[in-house]
Ligand code: 1BN
């Protein structure tokens with residue numbers, strides 16, 4: 001009987017002991033599940049798409065795949081700088097540049113020349129309208145850049161060069177290059193909203209004699225009082241190898257929603273040249289628009305690179321990757337607007 005008792009109870013005791021051992025693990029497992037849940041709860045993206053400082057964007061989301069050709073953009077810089085400085089003293093280079101930009105714009109887009117005189121200078125703004133959406137959408141986004149270059153390299157470290165003109169690979173040609181490629185992209189993949197691209201003249205003779213910065217855009221705004229785009233982006237100096245674009249001050253102050261959309265696009269495109277920090281207060285082609293209440297932001301390299309307003313502003317400091325980032329971010333911005341127009 002005793003043996004029989006042992007035979008029956010020993011397995012039960014062993015089973016009980018095993019249960020006690022496992023139960024400890026069981027507690028741990030439940031604890032771990034709670035921990036994971038807590039981590040997940042903490043890591044829910046709240047607007048900025050970040051989890052504990054890491055990106056949580058699902059791979060292959062449509063916004064992430066915009067094919068902007070930075071290499072071709074680089075060639076547009078090469079062509080423009082090949083014409084020489086595009087400053088008022090060099091009318092031939094200016095004519096060649098205007099005709100080059102026109103030749104690159106897809107035929108589906110309308111081109112208007114806005115000729116003006118400011119402070120004794122003749123200028124030409126080139127206004128391209130991509131109105132694929134026509135009346136289907138009342139949203140109109142204005143993208144702008146300046147196509148002129150500075151007459152004097154007044155920040156050159158070599159004082160003997162300060163009267164020489166700036167070649168403007170970065171300060172002039174880079175913005176034009178990006179907008180040309182954006183125009184081609186919009187032609188191939190028309191958004192559901194209307195887009196204008198404006199190439200402004202006479203942005204960059206400020207503080208030379210009695211001239212101001214952003215004269216071309218100021219003339220444009222003054223002479224087109226009925227022109228009221230929904231929002232806009234000005235790009236300037238966007239090709240440097242160490243590109244760094246913080247949130248420009250006047251843009252943050254007067255067009256915060258547009259700036260937030262741009263930074264959301266930069267985040268989606270993983271464009272690390274865009275820095276989520278305060279930048280300088282820059283007088284550029286966005287200012288005349290902001291003054292009449294049109295929310296236009298300025299995407300500009302800041303602090304300015306060493307080559308700024310020097311004879312060193314050449315293509316050797318430009319990078320395909322930088323052009324690519326800016327192109328993708330601006331296109332992402334457009335297509336996001338387009339997806340909820
Ligand atoms: C941008 C590129 N700017 C000139 N070249 C605008 C500017 C205005 C920059 C004032 C600094 C001061």
Ligand code: ZN
Pocket residue numbers: 150171204309
């Ligand atoms: Zn400049």
